[in-house]
Amino acid sequence: MKKRAVALCGIAALTAGMVVTTTAAGADAEPDRSTSRTTTHLTWKKCGTADYPALQCASLKVPLDHADHAGRQITLALSRIPHTAKKSQGPLLVNPGGPGGSGLTLAGFVAKNLPKKVAAQYDVIGFDPRGVGKSEPALDCKPGHFNPVRPPSVPTTKEIEQANKKRAASFANACDDKYRDILPFIDTVSTAKDLDLIRAALGAKKLNYFGYSYGTYLGAVYAKYFPHHVRRLVLDSIVDPDGVWYRDNLDQDYAFNARHQAFMAWVAKYDATYKLGKDPAKIEAKWYAMRKAVTKKPAGGKVGAGELEDTYLPGGYFNGYWPYLAEAFAAYVNKHDADPLVEAYENFAAIDASGDNGYSVYAAVQCRDAWWPRDWNHWRQDNTKVHAKAPFTTWNNAWYNLPCLYWSVPPLKQADVSNSSLPPVLLFQATDDAATPYGGGVRVHQLLRGSSLVVEQGGGNHGITLSGNACLDKYLATYLDTGKVPRSGGEIDAVCAKLPDPKPLSTRGSTGSSGSTGGAALHGLLGFRG
Secondary structure (H helix, E strand, O other), X not given: OOOOOOOXXXXXXXXXXXXXXXXXOOOOOOOOOOOEOOOOOOOOEEOOOOOOOOOEEEEEEEEOOOOOOOOOEEEEEEEEEOOOOOOOOOXXXXXXXXXXXXXXXXXXXXXXXXXXXXXXXXXEEEEEOOOOOOOEOOOOOOOOOOOOOOOOOOOOOHHHHHHHHHHHHHHXXXXXXXXXXXXXXXXXXXXXXXXXXXXXXXXXXXXXXXXXXXXXXXXXXXXHHOHHHEEEEEEEOOOOHHHXXXXXXXXXXXXXXXXXXXXXXXXXXXXXXXXXXXXHHHHHHHHHHHHHHHHHOOEOOOEOHHHHHHHHOHHHHOHHHHHHHHHHHHHHHHHOOOHHHHHHHHHHOOOOHHHHHHHHHHHHHHHHHOOOOOOHHHHHHHHHHHHHHOOOOHHHHHHHHHHHHOOOOOOOOOOOOOEOOOOOEEEEEEOOOOOOOHHHHHHHHXXXXXXXXEEEEOOOOOOOOOOOOHHHHHHHHHHHHHOOOOOOOOOOOEEEEOOOOOOOOOOOOOOOOOOHHHHHHXXXXXXXXX
């Protein structure tokens, strides 16, 4: 649910097509009241990439403020893989999460990785949400905000605490200076209403939707406002809507710490390869010693404590990265060689312009969506308590979200996503997911009456369908093909075994893990903290 968008393969090749305007109704329309008063079909142009040659692109103008349909318009960038079957099941909108993630390339990925028979029945639609990527205007509050080396994350001194607070305040002030007129409208509800304008522009009476991570919350909010416009709804790796966003981030800290310890146990299992020992606790101590060392002397002049945490955080999203992270860890500890660590940082954590954009939208949406404490002592007390049990990334995450302490735009009322007016909804959740812990899946299953929950038992990856697990993918394909969902009558409707953990690299460039090809491709699109 967080950080940067990894540079998406082929995004630069996507060029927007003709702009089409769809006029919207008021922002506070009751659920199911159409947001569109006039419907104009989109005009699509070819924008294929090497990986997805059939991609087409278009753009759509929507109101900045859904309460003022005649006012200022903004532009959404869209992508499409058209259906090829004789009979179409309509549009399938896909979203990779974030907030702040670009979905243009995800349309190609989903169409390519669904069974051909299923993909052929849908127009798979990607989009850059308001403020993101090729949508206009695209936010970039403070370019270079994550340039290394940042202040250390753990506030062991007053000076470190003040430096991090100053940095967060500077980012919030930069956003306000550049986008004061836009920030009140960068939020999940406004984006959900954009989805209905996309639906109308596509000429569809109902929408099929497939969202990962934050995209699950966006989908649930859309379904709340437009329940009778929902045809099929797939939510994978599910945000707990009761905790948006302050509590959810604290819950993440515990979960990422547990996932980091799972990585340590994996390294211990392969002591013959990494030579870091067979005791996970002692290996973990070596990792924290490495963090202390780069705090004093950043590796390669780039990787300080914060950058190190950023580098290893992706391992909490996808275990296919573990072999690379373990190699960098072992080289630094055993050989005093920092080069692999710097390489890992550049591959997994370095922020480019798309990352700056993604973080700007992330902050704008999360700070606007719901309540955040406005007293620094509240933050300090909570994060000190969590850090005592979860020291891996608690303070890193706190500083990442701290701009919300200084945000100029007041928060909206937290959305209520409870819903008893939907067709069958299909939910996917891994039991050991760190970014969206398991409880979120259970909670949304309770809130969306008639939904079905498929669990990956023991799985710790974030984003689990179309990632190599044939059991999960079968449920997904069946639902999209026929609308049928599994039913058990209990808390869980179906269980799939997790994929095997990866093995150490056998050759350079191989993840060595079962199902890793699809997993690596998906997680490159989902990004981290995204």
